[in-house]
Amino acid sequence: MIDFNVPTYVGKEKEYISKAIDNKKICGDGEFTKKCHKWLNEKTNSNVLLTTSCSHALDMSAILSDIKSGDEVIMPSFTFVSTADAFVLRGAKVVFVDIRPDTMNINEKLIEEAITEKTRAIVPVHYAGVACEMDTIMEIAKKHHLLVIEDAAQGVMSEYKGKPLGTMGDYGCYSFHETKNYSMGEGGALLVKDKDNFERAEIIREKGTDRSRFFRGQVDKYTWVDAGSSYLPSDINAAYLYAQLEKAEDINEKRLHLWDLYYESLQDVKNIELPYIPKECKHNAHMFYIKTKNMEERTRLIKYLKENDILTVFHYIPLHSSPAGKKYGRFNGEDKYTTKESERLLRLPMYYGLKDKEVLEVCDKIKKFYK
Ligand SMILES: *Cc1c(COP(=O)(O)O)cnc(C)c1O
Numbered sequence: 001m002i003d004f005n006v007p008t009y010v011g012k013e014k015e016y017i018s019k020a021i022d023n024k025k026i027c028g029d030g031e032f033t034k035k036c037h038k039w040l041n042e043k044t045n046s047n048v049l050l051t052t053s054c055s056h057a058l059d060m061s062a063i064l065s066d067i068k069s070g071d072e073v074i075m076p077s078f079t080f081v082s083t084a085d086a087f088v089l090r091g092a093k094v095v096f097v098d099i100r101p102d103t104m105n106i107n108e109k110l111i112e113e114a115i116t117e118k119t120r121a122i123v124p125v126h127y128a129g130v131a132c133e134m135d136t137i138m139e140i141a142k143k144h145h146l147l148v149i150e151d152a153a154q155g156v157m158s159e160y161k162g163k164p165l166g167t168m169g170d171y172g173c174y175s176f177h178e179t180k181n182y183s184m185g186e187g188g189a190l191l192v193k194d195k196d197n198f199e200r201a202e203i204i205r206e207k208g209t210d211r212s213r214f215f216r217g218q219v220d221k222y223t224w225v226d227a228g229s230s231y232l233p234s235d236i237n238a239a240y241l242y243a244q245l246e247k248a249e250d251i252n253e254k255r256l257h258l259w260d261l262y263y264e265s266l267q268d269v270k271n272i273e274l275p276y277i278p279k280e281c282k283h284n285a286h287m288f289y290i291k292t293k294n295m296e297e298r299t300r301l302i303k304y305l306k307e308n309d310i311l312t313v314f315h316y317i318p319l320h321s322s323p324a325g326k327k328y329g330r331f332n333g334e335d336k337y338t339t340k341e342s343e344r345l346l347r348l349p350m351y352y353g354l355k356d357k358e359v360l361e362v363c364d365k366i367k368k369f370y371k
Contacts, residue, residue: 002362004311007178007185008352010247016239028232029215032239036189039245043157044164046172046191047198049205050238051231054153054175054188058086060204060231061149061171061190064197065121067092074114075123075151076106077320077331077338083125083151084319084329094329095119096320101337102276104345108133111140114332121147124169129181129286130277131160134168141169149173152191156182157252159282166191176241181251181286181352184241187233204228251352255285258359262288262348265363271297271370273344288348290366295343302346304369310362313347 020032033050040048051057067073069091075083077096084094097114100107104127111122122141124132141148148169152158155165156174166172172191176184190205192198202212208228213219244251263274273291277283292298298314305312318338319325331338348362 001309002311002349002354002358003351004313004347004349005179006351006353008181008183008244008251010243010251010352012243012246013240016243017236020235020239023235026234026236028234029212030235030238032235032242033233035242036238036245039242039248040189040191043248044167044172044191046164046167046193047195047201049190049192049201049231050233050241051188051190051205052233053082053177053186054151054173055082055085056231057173057188057190058082058149058151059089060201061173062086062090062092063204063227064171064192064201065147065149067120070118071120072116072118073121073123074111074119074332076125077318077325077329077335078104078127078316078342079125079151079319080153080316081319081324082153083123084325087121087123088324088328092120093118094319094325096318096325096329096331096338098333098335099337099341101341103127103130103132103278104341105130105132106137107337108136108140110333111137112144115140115144115146119144119146121149123149123151125151125153126155126158126165128275128289129154129156129158129165129284130275131155131158131165131281133278134160134163138168147171153177153188154180154286155284156180157248157284158286161280167193170194170197181255181284182241182244182248184233184237187237187241200226205231252284254352255350258350258354258356259285259288261356261359262363265360266290266366269367269370272366285350288350289345290348291341291344292346293344298344298346301366301369305362305365308365310365311349314342314345315347316342318342
């Protein structure tokens with residue numbers, strides 16, 4: 001049986017979790033959270049806070065952006081529900097824009113025509129860890145005075161023109177869910193560009209208190225200063241993650257190797273399309289997907305692979321066609337590619353522990369299917 005996903009495990013996780021327990025400080029912002037912060041700070045050269053999930057990092061960015069009832073937020077419909085939830089929870093209307101068929105990212109050329117006087121923010125989603133056309137998006141945002149919140153859930157270790165994903169917009173959101181490249185079970189991180197907003201982010205994450213300033217000795221008691229919630233993860237989870245961040249280069253190299261192996265092995269299968277990586281982008285092999293002719297062919301291929309003990313999955317049901325998407329959003333312009341391309345996309349097994357021979361077997365079975 002070849003699983004679709006197996007959570008990354010590098011070996012030191014148990015030792016670090018034991019250490020967190022021995023520290024007798026298993027709540028948030030302990031030794032391992034600090035170590036993760038330091039690693040992420042150095043890697044992204046940005047202000048970073050570990051959070052309980054990427055969904056919560058997105059929630060925090062919506063609060064920090066002061067998104068209010070009646071505001072509009074632009075994003076692709078081909079994304080995970082959390083991208084939209086964060087803004088809908090603040091009362092905003094979601095405006096969906098079509099994707100580019102080559103990267104499955106928001107089509108930057110269609111953003112401007114979706115802007116109204118109510119638009120407050122653009123939320124690019126870096127699908128599969130491959131960057132959106134960020135120069136164009138940042139230019140549009142600047143011209144129309146809009147905020148940019150990057151959903152970089154899948155983009156840890158990826159770059160656009162040498163810049164880490166999540167560091168170009170006003171806010172960036174990472175996921176450390178067990179299905180992502182680096183994991184802590186459930187978890188994420190918020191990246192904040194502006195230093196002043198970062199102080200407010202610390203407060204929102206600590207139930208609206210200035211406790212972080214208190215711990216740094218900047219105030220002699222802490223108090224309730226703003227609306228907030230509890231968005232900091234346990235140090236036990238952070239300990240698990242730190243073991244993986246230490247090995248981030250190894251994990252990244254291994255995944256890229258598997259990705260390249262898929263790409264080479266499937267190159268001559270005429271019936272399918274393979275992913276495209278623009279030259280501006282350094283990706284992180286978060287996923288390997290193929291595109292079949294249509295949904296009917298995809299269904300048959302999934303079934304064939306399953307009969308051969310290979311598990312593959314597809315996603316997302318475009319948000320604009322879901323019940324909540326219809327209620328809280330609208331699709332601007334024509335759905336030329338979102339639905340059509342999402343119905344063709346199939347994700348192949350991809351994880352740190354996957355073996356070369358397993359990749360080759362998956363490719364072999366795909367070739368047999370098309371023979
Ligand atoms: C995984 C994912 C999320 C949510 O991440 P969680 O950490 O599970 O909350 C959000 N957006 C995208 C694009 C994702 O892939």
